Amino acid sequence: MSFLEIKDLKVHYPIRGGFFHTIQDYTYAVDGVDLSIDEGKTYGLIGESGSGKTTIGKTIVGLEKPTSGKILYNGQTVNSKRARKKLGYNKEVQMIFQDVFSSLDPRKKVIDIIAEPLRNYENLTKEEERKKVLELLNIVGMPGDSLYKYPHEFSGGQRQRIGIARAIALNPKLIVADEPVSALDLSVQAQVLNYLKKIQKEFNLSYLFISHDLGVVKHMCDYIYIMHRGRFVEAGTREDIYNNPIHIYTRRLIAAIPEIDVKNKEKYYMIRKKVEEEYNNYSSLFYDEDGKVFDLIQISDTHYVAIKDKEALKNVENNIA
Amino acid sequence: MEAEKILEVKDLHVAFRFQDKYYDAVDGVDFTLKRNEIFAIVGESGCGKSTIVNSIVGLHDKNFTRVSGEIIYDNANIANYSEEEFNKIRGRHIGFIFQDPLASLNPLHKIGKQIEEPLIYHTDLDKNQREERVLELLNQVGINNPKRVVNQFPHELSGGMRQRVLIAIALSCKPNIIIADEPTTALDVTIQAQILDLLTDLQKEIDAGIILITHDLGVVAQMADRVAVMYAGQFVEVANAEELFDNPLHPYTRSLLQSIPQSDSLGKDLHVIRGMVPSLRNLPRKGCRFAPRIQWIPESEHEENPELREVSKGHFVRCTCWKNFHFEDEGGN
Numbered sequence: 001m002s003f004l005e006i007k008d009l010k011v012h013y014p015i016r017g018g019f020f021h022t023i024q025d026y027t028y029a030v031d032g033v034d035l036s037i038d039e040g041k042t043y044g045l046i047g048e049s050g051s052g053k054t055t056i057g058k059t060i061v062g063l064e065k066p067t068s069g070k071i072l073y074n075g076q077t078v079n080s081k082r083a084r085k086k087l088g089y090n091k092e093v094q095m096i097f098q099d100v101f102s103s104l105d106p107r108k109k110v111i112d113i114i115a116e117p118l119r120n121y122e123n124l125t126k127e128e129e130r131k132k133v134l135e136l137l138n139i140v141g142m143p144g145d146s147l148y149k150y151p152h153e154f155s156g157g158q159r160q161r162i163g164i165a166r167a168i169a170l171n172p173k174l175i176v177a178d179e180p181v182s183a184l185d186l187s188v189q190a191q192v193l194n195y196l197k198k199i200q201k202e203f204n205l206s207y208l209f210i211s212h213d214l215g216v217v218k219h220m221c222d223y224i225y226i227m228h229r230g231r232f233v234e235a236g237t238r239e240d241i242y243n244n245p246i247h248i249y250t251r252r253l254i255a256a257i258p259e260i261d262v263k264n265k266e267k268y269y270m271i272r273k274k275v276e277e278e279y280n281n282y283s284s285l286f287y288d289e290d291g292k293v294f295d296l297i298q299i300s301d302t303h304y305v306a307i308k309d310k311e312a313l314k315n316v317e318n319n320i321a
Numbered sequence: 322m323e324a325e326k327i328l329e330v331k332d333l334h335v336a337f338r339f340q341d342k343y344y345d346a347v348d349g350v351d352f353t354l355k356r357n358e359i360f361a362i363v364g365e366s367g368c369g370k371s372t373i374v375n376s377i378v379g380l381h382d383k384n385f386t387r388v389s390g391e392i393i394y395d396n397a398n399i400a401n402y403s404e405e406e407f408n409k410i411r412g413r414h415i416g417f418i419f420q421d422p423l424a425s426l427n428p429l430h431k432i433g434k435q436i437e438e439p440l441i442y443h444t445d446l447d448k449n450q451r452e453e454r455v456l457e458l459l460n461q462v463g464i465n466n467p468k469r470v471v472n473q474f475p476h477e478l479s480g481g482m483r484q485r486v487l488i489a490i491a492l493s494c495k496p497n498i499i500i501a502d503e504p505t506t507a508l509d510v511t512i513q514a515q516i517l518d519l520l521t522d523l524q525k526e527i528d529a530g531i532i533l534i535t536h537d538l539g540v541v542a543q544m545a546d547r548v549a550v551m552y553a554g555q556f557v558e559v560a561n562a563e564e565l566f567d568n569p570l571h572p573y574t575r576s577l578l579q580s581i582p583q584s585d586s587l588g589k590d591l592h593v594i595r596g597m598v599p600s601l602r603n604l605p606r607k608g609c610r611f612a613p614r615i616q617w618i619p620e621s622e623h624e625e626n627p628e629l630r631e632v633s634k635g636h637f638v639r640c641t642c643w644k645n646f647h648f649e650d651e652g653g654n
Contacts, residue, residue, distance in 0.1 A: 048509040049480075155597060185365040185536065190580035190591035197590070212509060215539075219582030219591070256514035258539030260581065262563045265543055269521070272514055 002036035004060070004093075004174060004206075009033050009069035011055050029055045031230040031292075032069070037174060042200065042207040044217040046253065047227030053210045056227075057176040060208065061095045091121055094167040098179035100159035104151040110137075110162055111147045117169045136165040139202070140195050157188030161195060168199060174206045181216060193220065214257050218242060223302075226250050231293040233286070236303035246305045246316060248279045248286055282319075285312040324355035327497050327530050328377070333390035333400070335369070335376050337601070343387050344601045346372045348554035350390075351629075354498065354530040361533040361541045361562070363577075364551035367598055370534045374500045376400070377532075378415055379407035394498075412439040416491030416529075420503040422483035426475040432486055433471030439493045458489040461526075463519055481512035488519065492527060499527075502534045517544055538581060542566055547635075550574045553599060553610040556629060560636040570632065570643045572618070573611050579648070592648070609640040617649050618642055 011030040014023040030052045037043060047053045058064040060071065062084055071078050078089045094117075097103035104113055114133045118124055124132065134144050140161040151159055160180060167175050177196070181189040193216065199205060211217050217224060224241045226234040226249065234247040245251045255275040259268055285308050287293060296304040299313065307313050333350045336343035347369045354360050362370045375381055376388045379402055392400040399410065411417070419425040426435060436455045440446055446454060459467035462485040475483055484504065491499055501520065505513035517540065524531055533544060541548055541562065548565045550558045550573060558571040569575045579592035596614040604610070609623040627640035 048511065186538075186577055187365065187580050187594040190582075191593045193582070194590045194593060214510065215582045252511055256510040258514070258517070258537065258543045260539055260542045260566060260578070260583070262542050262566050268543060269518065272518060276515075 002038045003074055004037040005070075005072040006033065006035040006056075006060070007070045007072065009035075009056070009059065009071070010067045011052070011059055011064060012067045028230045030059070033225075033227075033230075033232050034296075035225065035232075037206050037208065039173065039206055040200070040204045041223060042209055042221045044221030044224040045208060045210045045227060046212060046214065046217055046224060048212060051227045052230040053227050054178055057095065057178050057208060057210050060174075061093050061176055062090065063095075091117075091170045092173045094170070094172040094175050096160070096163050096167050096175060096177045096180045098182060100156050100163060100183060103163055104159055106151055109148050109150060113151070113162060114166045114169055117166060121170055132169070133165075136169055139168070139199060140165045141191075155188070156184050157191055160184060160188075160192050164192070164195060164199070168203065168205075171203060172205070174208065176208045176210070178210045179212070180209075182211065182213060189216070196220070214253060226253065229291065229293055231306065232296060232304075233293050233306045234304065235296065236300075240300070240303040244303070246299065246303075246313070247307070248275075248282055251275050252279050282316065284308075285316060324357060326353050327356050327394070328354040329391070329393040330373075330377070331391040331393070333373065333376065333392065334388070335372050335381070336387040336389075338385045338387075339602060344604070345606075346554055346601055347376070348606075350554075350556055352549060352556070352559070354532060356497070356530050357524065357528060358546045359524065359531045359533055359544055361535060361545035361548045362551055363535055363538060363541050363548060365536060365598060367601075368551045369554045370551050371502055374417075374502055374532055374534060377498075377500065378411050378417060379404070408442075412496070413443040413494045414497050416494075416496040416499045418484070418487050418491050418499065418501040418504045420506050422480060422487050422507070423475060425487060426483060428475055430474075431471065432473055432475065432478070435475075436471075436486065436490050436493060439490065443494045454493070455489075458493055459486075461492065461523070462486070462489045463515075464489075479512075480508050481515060484508060484512075484516050485519070488516075488523070492523065495527065495529075497529055499529050499531045500534075501531060503536070504533075505540065506535070506537075513540075520544070538577065550577070553604055555610065555639065556637070557611065557639045558637065559629065564633075564636050568636075570636070570638045571611075571640075572615050572643060572646045575646070576615075576648075595649075609642055611640070612642065615642070615646070615649075618646060622646075 009030055010032055012026040012028055015025045015027060016022065017024045033056065045053045045056060055064060059066050066079060073087055073089050076087060078084045078087060084090050111133050114136055115129050118129055118132060133147065137144060137146060142158060142161055181192050184192060200207065209217060209220050218238060221238060223237055225232050228249045234241065234250045241250060242254065245254055252275050255272050294306045294308055296306050298304050330350060330352050333347055334345050335347040336345045350373055364370045377392055388400050390400060391398045433455055436458060437451050440451045440454060455471060456467045459470055464470050464485055505516050508516060521544065535541060545562045548560060548562050549556045552573045558574045569578055576592060576594045580594065582591060594614055608625060609627045612623050622642045622645055624641050629637045629639045631637050
């Protein structure tokens with residue numbers, strides 16, 4: 001059962017200019033996306049910078065106001081602040097940020113950082129609070145003596161784990177993880193990903209995993225949305241996306257992953273060249289004259305592609321795939 | 322045929338000063354760069370990979386750094402060149418591509434002017450010839466409408482375009498060596514692939530050696546001819562790219578490769594390297610530097626003074642601990 005649904009979400013930013021600073025045009029950061037989130041699953045949101053993926057994440061947690069469209073939580077709209085408060089939505093949806101250096105207040109001790117959501121929503125005594133924070137630190141594998149330290153005393157991976165501890169403090173249902181590991185080194189990244197997976201099992205959490213690293217997304221996500229120019233170009237299970245990508249943008253993304261396979265270096269190089277060619281030749285089937293992405297068409301139970309029409313799909317299947 | 326050596330680094334030490342004491346961030350690095358070769362240096366942040374290349378082009382502040390050892394370029398040791406002497410090499414003989422293209426371009430000058438600048442300093446081309454060369458360079462790096470781009474400012478270009486401009490600047494005086502310090506880290510995957518392919522294509526044309534600094538093993542696998550893996554200021558393994566990925570020997574290299582999310586890692590936990598990279602000041606200077614992170618390997622397996630040894634042709638590994646290395650959960654023999 002999906003507990004969170006997003007319907008035709010649009011977020012447009014006005015571009016102001018001219019003498020009176022009037023609205024001249026809009027940036028269509030998110031332009032009509034649908035998305036639903038089930039319990040205990042991980043969803044990937046992939047796209048290049050500027051494609052609007054972070055905007056979706058921010059809108060879901062309520063840091064950004066939707067221009068139109070609905071966010072439904074258990075069937076009820078949570079577009080407004082008041083509705084979110086009434087339904088306890090803010091407690092259920094938390095966020096982990098990309099930049100671990102700016103997402104923790106440098107003047108607060110770890111205990112104050114992690115306890116902040118607890119102080120907002122739960123009435124705990126000092127002792128209970130300390131216990132709870134210790135428990136949370138334990139979950140993310142941090143030593144108990146970090147309680148009274150400041151963020152600068154920790155490394156990047158440890159800070160990200162503090163961020164995770166803060167996000168899970170209120171037993172949320174959904175965590176929006178915005179590029180949680182892209183600032184981290186490889187070995188530290190592995191550690192953070194492992195903790196995210198472990199916590200997911202323990203708390204039956206859902207993740208919306210925003211990333212541009214297709215390797216990480218493949219490792220983490222059950223269902224994947226590919227985003228381009230503010231819209232979804234393809235959505236499907238991990239197998240759909242990685243084994244049978246249809247949209248040229250997806251194909252290009254996947255071809256661009258640097259594979260650890262030295263022997264076939266030349267082959268990958270050729271594939272990239274070929275996909276690039278396809279991208280230029282077939283773009284009219286996937287984007288209209290204004291460069292807008294078409295609506296999604298269902299091609300199997302789980303797999304959706306944004307393509308002009310069924311005919312174009314056949315054309316593509318015969319010529320490319 | 323043995324390719325010509327264009328750069329030789331011997332026992333390079335680069336030390337930074339903290340409170341009147343010097344600490345080696347690069348601790349005895351040797352390597353050679355041959356013409357037409359891509360030599361990659363991989364390692365995590367803080368291992369000293371950028372420090373090496375910065376000392377090759379003399380970008381360190383002399384008041385706080387001490388460079389010792391030899392960097393031999395064109396039969397001269399450039400390690401302790403003065404600023405004036407470096408100015409003659411930088412741009413002319415050694416081109417540099419940085420990680421952040423926006424920060425390395427001057428926001429106040431047009432692209433054309435910025436590409437022209439090294440030509441003014443290092444060549445005697447006249448104005449028209451320079452303009453021609455600028456357009457030629459922009460063409461070479463795959464910019465479709467060079468005539469327009471020369472009159473644009475950096476902020477008008479996308480990240481990928483800016484990186485192309487940086488590459489054009491690096492190539493402008495036909496250098497012998499190009500240093501690419503994380504050239505694609507700030508870019509999207511698709512753009513990254515384009516830039517890397519561009520570098521590969523160019524490398525065949527320009528007849529130079531490239532030193533590629535990166536932390537992405539995928540990039541290394543797709544680009545490099547030879548690879549050095551760096552940990553805490555030292556090379557721990559040096560080998561041809563194919564050999565390194567087929568037959569990684571040093572525990573650090575093996576652990577790194579294990580921690581990448583790959584298709585066969587689905588549903589499994591990723592490998593985590595225990596402990597932390599030691600900070601520069603607390604770095605143990607004796608013994609195997611990786612030992613604290615593989616504590617299940619008995620001390621007797623390590624060398625007292627680990628050295629980089631050739632174990633098969635062109636494959637060098639530091640310390641002896643790789644011989645009986647096993648991951649913690651594998652159990653040993």
